[in-house]
Amino acid sequence: MDVSGLPATEFRDRPVTVRVRGGRPRQLRLRESPLGPVVSDGPLMANSRATALRWVGHRPSDEIGAMMAVARARDWDGFCTALSGFAVSGLNMVYAGGDGRVGHFLAAHLPRRRDERPPDLIIPPDAADHWHDVVDGRQLPLRVDPVDGVIISANDAPDTAQDAASGTGAFPIGFFFAPPDRATRIRQLLGARPLLSSLDLQRVQGDVIVPGALSLRDLLLAHAPLAPARQAVRALVDTLRQWDGSYDQRQPGALAFELVLAGVARELGRTRLVKPYQIVWHAQSLLLEDFQRAEPAALRRGVERSLGRAAHTLARLGTWGRFHQFRLQHPFGRLPLLGRRFRLPPFPADGGNNSVYKAGHAITDKPHAVSFGSCARHISELKDPDANRFVLLGGQDGWLGSANYADQIGLWRQGGYMNLPLRPETARASFPHKTYLRPLSAGEAPPAPARRPD
Numbered sequence: 001m002d003v004s005g006l007p008a009t010e011f012r013d014r015p016v017t018v019r020v021r022g023g024r025p026r027q028l029r030l031r032e033s034p035l036g037p038v039v040s041d042g043p044l045m046a047n048s049r050a051t052a053l054r055w056v057g058h059r060p061s062d063e064i065g066a067m068m069a070v071a072r073a074r075d076w077d078g079f080c081t082a083l084s085g086f087a088v089s090g091l092n093m094v095y096a097g098g099d100g101r102v103g104h105f106l107a108a109h110l111p112r113r114r115d116e117r118p119p120d121l122i123i124p125p126d127a128a129d130h131w132h133d134v135v136d137g138r139q140l141p142l143r144v145d146p147v148d149g150v151i152i153s154a155n156d157a158p159d160t161a162q163d164a165a166s167g168t169g170a171f172p173i174g175f176f177f178a179p180p181d182r183a184t185r186i187r188q189l190l191g192a193r194p195l196l197s198s199l200d201l202q203r204v205q206g207d208v209i210v211p212g213a214l215s216l217r218d219l220l221l222a223h224a225p226l227a228p229a230r231q232a233v234r235a236l237v238d239t240l241r242q243w244d245g246s247y248d249q250r251q252p253g254a255l256a257f258e259l260v261l262a263g264v265a266r267e268l269g270r271t272r273l274v275k276p277y278q279i280v281w282h283a284q285s286l287l288l289e290d291f292q293r294a295e296p297a298a299l300r301r302g303v304e305r306s307l308g309r310a311a312h313t314l315a316r317l318g319t320w321g322r323f324h325q326f327r328l329q330h331p332f333g334r335l336p337l338l339g340r341r342f343r344l345p346p347f348p349a350d351g352g353n354n355s356v357y358k359a360g361h362a363i364t365d366k367p368h369a370v371s372f373g374s375c376a377r378h379i380s381e382l383k384d385p386d387a388n389r390f391v392l393l394g395g396q397d398g399w400l401g402s403a404n405y406a407d408q409i410g411l412w413r414q415g416g417y418m419n420l421p422l423r424p425e426t427a428r429a430s431f432p433h434k435t436y437l438r439p440l441s442a443g444e445a446p447p448a449p450a451r452r453p454d
Contacts, residue, residue, distance in 0.1 A: 002122050003033045004049040010034055035128050051122055054131065056109050061087030066107070076101050076144060083107045084136045090174070092153040093137075095144075098382050102151045103144035106137050106158060112171045140173060150190050154182035154356075155281075178281045181212040181354035189356075198379050198389065205377045206415050207356040208247040216288045217243060217257055220264060223300040224307065232311035236260075239314070247352040247359075249321025254352060256314050258323075261287065262365040263306025268294055274363045283363050284354065313365060321348025324361055327369040328393070328409070330400060344406055347413065377417065386426045389417035 003010075011031050018026045031038040033052045040051035062085050069082030070093075079095050083105055086093075090108030095101070112133040141158045143151060155178035189204045190196065221240055228234045236256050243253030261284075265274055270290055277283040291299055317323050326349045330342035349370045351359035358373035374393070381387035393412050397404035411418065421427050440446060 001035045001052050001054055001125050001127060002049050003035055003038065003052045003125060005125065006033060006050075011038070035125060049122065054128060055088075056111070056134070057088040059087065059109070059134070061085060061109065063087065075099070076103050079103070080105055080138055080142075084138050086137065092155070094151050094153050096151075096382060101145055102149065103142065104151050104153055104158075105142065106140040106173065108140065108173075109134050109136050110140070110171070110173065111135075115170045115172055117172075117175060148191070150187065152183045152186050152190075154178060154186060156180050156183040176280045179212065179285055179354055181210055182356050182358070185209065185211065185356050198381060198387070201379050202377075202389075202415065202417065204356060205374075205379075206350070208351045210245045210247060210352060210354045212354060213245050213257065213284060214243075216261065216284055216291075217245075219288065219291055220257075220260055220303055223296070223303045225304060228307065230308070230311065232315050233307045236307060236311040236314050247320060247324075247350060247355050249324065249348040249350045250319055252314060252319055254320040255317060255323050256310065258320075258352075258361075258363070259310035259313055259365050260303070260306050262363050263310055264291065264299070264302045265363060266365075267302035267305050268298065278353075278362065281353075287363070309365065317367070319348070321350070323367050324349050324352075324359065325367070325369055326359075326393075328406070330398075332400075342400065344409070347409075377412075379417070386419075386421035386423050388420045388422060390420055391417050 011033055014030045014032060016028045016030055018028055020026060029041075031041060031050075033050075036052040036054040036058060038050055039045050039053045040049065045051070066083055066086040069085075070079060073079040073082050075097060076095055079093075080103075083093055086107040087109035090106065090110075093105045093107045095103040095105065111131045112135055113127070113130040118127075143159065157177040157180075158173055185207060186204060189200075189207060193200070217240060221237070224237055224240075225233075228237060239252050239256045240260070243251075243257060245253075247254040265271060265287055268290070270287065273290070274283060274287075277286045280286075294302075313323075325346045327346045328344045329339070333339045333342040335342070346369070349359045351357040351370075351373060353360055359370045360372040361368055361370060376393065377389075377391050379389045391411050392408045395402070395404045395406045395408050399405065408418075419430075421430055
């Protein structure tokens with residue numbers, strides 16, 4: 001918020017000593033205003049106007065208590081009441097009960113602001129008036145017991161229609177949400193049959209088809225030459241035409257599409273915009289709008305120039321997985337020189353930015369590592385406490401050298417799951433090995449990590 005118009009008497013200075021590892025302590029002067037701490041005094045946000053940060057996280061809240069209450073909730077109403085104290089950071093919470101009820105709850109505290117997008121990141125101080133009425137998730141849009149019996153949450157924009165019982169008017173929940181591709185695809189897969197088995201849900205979690213990318217593919221093909229002279233370019237264009245939107249690591253279609261997309265973005269001077277487009281998760285849809293507004297001749301030249309480079313890379317690498325890989329590492333893997341000891345061998349990755357099985361990446365024509373995405377899969381059948389299937393992208397133990405450090409990677413790559421029973425008698429029968437935990441005595445050294453025999 002712009003606080004440059006406030007009198008000097010409204011600001012309070014607070015000296016802070018910052019201890020620096022390997023250096024001398026630094027003395028800083030922090031300014032606070034009635035509307036929040038002044039953030040424009042630092043070098044990263046130097047601004048001619050004094051600017052304060054107003055954040056819900058500055059208000060008292062109890063997220064740990066809320067999650068503990070969720071663990072004790074017995075029904076939908078108890079679930080909502082428990083999460084009413086959850087303020088930051090805002091999360092999508094989904095509910096499924098043994099009685100068949102399902103729901104979606106936005107766990108957040110938000111000021112009841114005007115239902116409009118602000119013209120600037122820095123807003124006038126009178127916007128603070130909206131902070132006199134901060135609502136919790138019970139006043140935000142609720143979804144419960146939909147007619148089709150399906151609740152889908154994929155970081156997509158919530159339904160702006162308010163819950164009928166809340167009696168509240170509309171106000172913005174947020175301004176940046178993921179594109180609807182993943183939610184739309186999940187709904188399509190779940191609607192394919194009236195009854196779903198756990199195997200069906202496993203297929204959903206591993207799905208890598210992005211139908212929404214095909215409109216952008218079609219636009220690029222419409223400006224490609226009808227009969228390319230070079231055989232490699234003809235093969236690339238044929239691959240694009242046959243592509244069904246799959247980001248399967250064994251297929252060439254996604255590689256051909258992403259190479260041409262990155263090349264055209266560069267040719268049309270959109271490279272500087274790609275990074276902010278990706279920050280708001282809408283790189284493909286925003287590039288589609290840019291390409292549609294471009295001069296047809298310029299777009300045609302951009303496509304033609306991109307095809308040659310893309311064809312060379314496609315012929316060299318062949319598949320999406322050779323271009324798009326997992327490179328897993330311990331946090332120590334970032335260390336210079338020694339870091340290589342803490343990195344696991346790379347392997348091909350399925351998925352893309354907007355697939356159900358998400359594996360994030362930049363818009364680039366260079367081979368790269370997955371930046372973020374799906375890292376766990378879980379399916380539980382509520383009618384059977386012993387039917388709980390899990391798998392992690394990695395292992396169950398962060399201790400280097402442990403047999404469980406990276407023991408689930410093979411299972412993850414195969415699309416497999418481990419079953420974790422919850423009935424004590426089933427667990428005792430399923431897992432004969434026992435681990436006893438006890439606190440260490442004063443001065444006692446921890447035992448060496450256990451290793452499996454070869």
